[in-house]
Amino acid sequence: MSRTPIGVGIVGTGRISDLHAIEYLQSANGRIVALCDRDASLAEGRAAAWGVSDVAITDDLDELLARPDVDLVEILLPHHLHLEAALKAIAAGKIVSLQKPMCVSLDEADRLVAAADGADRPVKIFENFIFYPPVLRARQLIDDGAIGTPLSIRIKSNAGTSQTAWAIPKGATAWRQDRSKSGGGPLVFDDGHHKFALAWHFMGNPSDVHAFIGKTTLHDDTWLDAQSIVSFRFPDNRIGNLEVVYSPELEIATQHYAQDDRVEITGSKGVLWINCGHGRLGNPPPVALYRDGSLTTYDDMPTGWEESFVLSTRHFLNAIANGSPPVLTAAEGRQVLRFALAAEESARTGKTVTFDA
Numbered sequence: 001m002s003r004t005p006i007g008v009g010i011v012g013t014g015r016i017s018d019l020h021a022i023e024y025l026q027s028a029n030g031r032i033v034a035l036c037d038r039d040a041s042l043a044e045g046r047a048a049a050w051g052v053s054d055v056a057i058t059d060d061l062d063e064l065l066a067r068p069d070v071d072l073v074e075i076l077l078p079h080h081l082h083l084e085a086a087l088k089a090i091a092a093g094k095i096v097s098l099q100k101p102m103c104v105s106l107d108e109a110d111r112l113v114a115a116a117d118g119a120d121r122p123v124k125i126f127e128n129f130i131f132y133p134p135v136l137r138a139r140q141l142i143d144d145g146a147i148g149t150p151l152s153i154r155i156k157s158n159a160g161t162s163q164t165a166w167a168i169p170k171g172a173t174a175w176r177q178d179r180s181k182s183g184g185g186p187l188v189f190d191d192g193h194h195k196f197a198l199a200w201h202f203m204g205n206p207s208d209v210h211a212f213i214g215k216t217t218l219h220d221d222t223w224l225d226a227q228s229i230v231s232f233r234f235p236d237n238r239i240g241n242l243e244v245v246y247s248p249e250l251e252i253a254t255q256h257y258a259q260d261d262r263v264e265i266t267g268s269k270g271v272l273w274i275n276c277g278h279g280r281l282g283n284p285p286p287v288a289l290y291r292d293g294s295l296t297t298y299d300d301m302p303t304g305w306e307e308s309f310v311l312s313t314r315h316f317l318n319a320i321a322n323g324s325p326p327v328l329t330a331a332e333g334r335q336v337l338r339f340a341l342a343a344e345e346s347a348r349t350g351k352t353v354t355f356d357a
């Protein structure tokens, strides 16, 4: 359906674009041909850093979309700009990869799902955590019956401090502080999307969601939505929670965000732990399994967080080639968005949000 390598145009060359570029720079199936950012000098800097100084640079999305050499548009914009950019890209006949969350409300999501359904090109909502190698291993173990039926998922997002973390541009923090642009808080909604995606991936759609969302003001007057706890129930008497804690003096080893993630899944006959994500607290085994009286640890897998981006991108390039559905589809992206928005709503109203299905 498309030429090989697929011509890729990246829209929004901010913080996260470095991790999206990795697979396109090494794959035989995709090739970056154009970059767009309202700050064209930023896009030029990325092109130089990635060793692709010959790509087209523009500050205008329409100009990028008009390019016949762009087959696939990778949209890495602030959340309030996702819908319009994705609709334009679909209308221009492009394959779309749209960073999470797909947009900021379910009304917007419905419009995007309808457009994706009507498109003859694939539309992917980019969610990388479910491609993180320890998560893939845990999923394989569960699918092989290692813990029996999963009954509970407990997810911990632990933000802290890090001497090795990458620099975050002021602009990337600024739009996240404005709910009209971000759609919700930086930890529970924005980063939380990944955690709700994990819960959805391992347990399915929730039936009920309840949240307490706290607020921490930092020394530079920015805020984080911690300490927070979100509880959920799934059909068939299964449960889960997401706990979001900011520990200001907790040193975390990471090359990316100063954060660590831990997951515990309890099944009918065993327990699985995923002990890392963005960062590392010491050297725990990435995956551990307890069953039948003994603990087995698994460390034969890459654990760099960037791997999740590489594998998510590779999966999409393969899906395009094979004609198979992307992960996530727009409809799946809506399910995860609904989960994340339910937490925001519950914290606002003090009530449990209940879904019919």
Ligand SMILES: NC(=O)c1ccc[n+]([C@@H]2O[C@H](COP(=O)([O-])OP(=O)(O)OC[C@H]3O[C@@H](n4cnc5c(N)ncnc54)[C@H](O)[C@@H]3O)[C@@H](O)[C@H]2O)c1
Pocket: 011, 012, 013, 014, 015, 016, 017, 036, 037, 038, 039, 042, 059, 061, 076, 077, 078, 079, 081, 099, 100, 101, 127, 128, 169, 171, 172, 173, 190, 194
């Ligand atoms: N999967 C993950 O783990 C992960 C991590 C970080 C960010 N993200 C997602 O990636 C997206 C971008 O986040 P970020 O941290 O890179 O933000 P960022 O602010 O660093 O980058 C956004 C870029 O968009 C550009 N921009 C803004 N308006 C524009 C316009 N109208 N036209 C062209 N360019 C425009 C900005 O100049 C900026 O360079 C968000 O959807 C975010 O949720 C995902």
